Amino acid sequence: MKKVLYRSQISTLFSFLLVGSLLLTNNLFAQDQAAAEAVATEADASLGGDPVKGKQLFNQNCAACHALDRKMTGPALANVETRLAEEEGLDKEWLYSWIKNSAGMISSGDAYANKIYAEYNQAAMTAFPTLSNADIDNILAYTAAPPPAPVQAVATTAEVPGGAASSSGITNEVILGALVLVFGLLVMMLILVNTTLKRIAEANGVVVEKAKAEKRMPIWKAFAKNQFLVLCSVIFLLLASAYYAYGWMMQIGVDQGYQPIQPIHYSHKIHAGDNKIECKYCHSSARVSKHSGIPSLNVCMNCHKSIYEYKGNPEGPSAEDLANGYTNEFYTAEIKKLYKAVGWNEEEQRYTGESKPVEWVRIHNLPDLAYFNHSQHVSVAGIECQTCHGPVEEMEIMYQYAPLTMGWCINCHRETEVNLQDNEYYEKIHKALSEKYGVEKLTAAQLGGLECGKCHY
Structure with missing residues (x-):
């Protein structure tokens, strides 16, 4: 029997083809990226300010009340400098004065300033005296900048500065076609190699026999x-x-891990995690009431009057979010559901009066025989929400983190140490227990936290 050594040759051939295809793809993508950057540089140079810095300033100072392409609390600002010059005959100096001191422009009797003031419910725009003329130029450059085009669209029409034709006209379709061609050639070569090796094996008398399976007793x-x-x-x-x-x-009656789908998707990860919104801003009744309560839609609208679309993190959505369908468009669609439920007209920036209730699905539900008071734990004991509800700031969909069983509550009462600082009542109790029983720390259990009547009535 002869051994035919051909696996190393096949591996070498496959490696060369794979490396060649990767180098080709990388070269094409690098050309596309260079052309896109060249076009962006030319576009920035044609504007009076820096659109990149202007975008940052716009988001910090203007985005709460203005959008580029739609009316919000204030008017849309796309091409605002050009529009004011053509329609009202106002120059950039007027914009400098208006942005830095809008109230002064109104009181001075400026016609267009008073027109805007009357049109937007006689609410004067916030003054920004700390913005320099250069800052305002950057903001205006951002409002005048064209929307970013897809890379493949830019690459088909752009030319590299200097007059030389760019090879970045290659689109993603061409790259995909090149990859298909490379892998097609690879498959053909592997088939040819396989056929050739079979012929060599037959010519050398190599015969592959199938081993006969031995008959064994069934396992059972x-x-x-x-x-x-x-x-x-x-x-x-x-x-x-x-x-x-x-x-x-x-486990009967224990709903740990319960994660229902809500009628409007609410991401605690975005609100409590990314935006650092305090839990008790929405669940304000937890401070003073037995129940934490479900926040009304008006609480949501405090922010979402101005936040009408989700633009995501600067880093972009994670691979996990994309796999679950959590894109910017998905979150924006959920905001539209909120508008429909509360009866908010985006275009006119007013309530229509046509609202409908949202049927939220309750997640945490103690039996009727158990008594629990949120204010006693949140305000008196100072317990953080995450103690019972888990890492809410990391939850995309809210679920029941703790088992909420009797044993779980009792164990917490046994381990939780009462804060004695600036509390003479608890200090007196702790002193008495220390002298009589040698108690080192005062827990909720030692204050009667294990008595049946505390939680069952």
């Missing part, structure tokens, strides 16, 4: 003949069944 017969193994297996199955039956019965 071998198991049935071993009586000791059967006895041990029966005992193990009985004990395991009893264990899992007990565990299943103990």
Whole structure:
């Protein structure tokens, strides 16, 4: 029998082809990126300011009340400098004065300033005296900049500065076609190699015979003949069944991990995590009431009158979010559901009066026989929301983090140490317990936190 050594040759061939295709793809993408950057540089140079700096200033100072392409609390600002010059005959100096001191422009009797003041409910624009003329130029450059075009669209029409024709006219379709051609050639070559090796093997008398499978006794017969193994297996199955039956019965009424789908998708990860919104801003009744309460839609509208679309993180959506469908468009569609429920007209920036209730699905639900007071734990004990509700700032969809069983609550009362600082009442109790029983720390259990009547009434 002869051994035909051909695997190393195939691996070498495959490696060369794969490296070549990757180098080709990388070169094409690098040309596309260079052309896009060249076009962006030319566009920036044609404007009076820096659109990149202007975007940052716009988001910091203007985005709460203005958008580029739509009316919000204030008018749309796309091409505002050009529009004012053509329609009202106003120059950039007027914009400098208006942005830095709008109230002064109104009181001076300026016609267009008073027209804007009357049109937008007689609410004067916030003054920005700290913005320099250069800052305002950057903002105006951003409002005048054209919307960013896709890379492949820019690459088909752009030319590299200097007059030389750019090779970045290659689109993603061409790159994909090149990859398909490379891998097609690879498949053809592998087929040819396989055919050639078979012929060589036949010419050298190499015959591959299939090994005959030995007839063996079925496993179940071998198991049935071993009586000791059967006895041990029966005992193990009985004990395991009893264990899992007990565990299943103990889980009745325990909804840990319950994660229902809500009628309007609300991301705690974005609100409490990315934007650092305090839990008690929305669930304000947790400070003073037994229940934490579901925030009304008016609380949502405090922010979403101005935030009408989700633009995402600067880094872009993660791979996990994309896999789950959590794109910017998805979150924007959920904001539209909020508008429909509360009866908000985006275009006219007013309430229509045509609202409808949102049927939220309750997640945390204690039995009627148990008493729990949020204000006692949040305001008096100073317990953080995450203690019971888990890392809410990381949850895309809210779920029940803790089991909320009686044993879980009792264990918390046994371990939680009462804060004695600036509290003479608890200090007196702790002193008495220390002298009589040698208590080092005062817990909720030692203050009666294990008495049945505290939680059951």
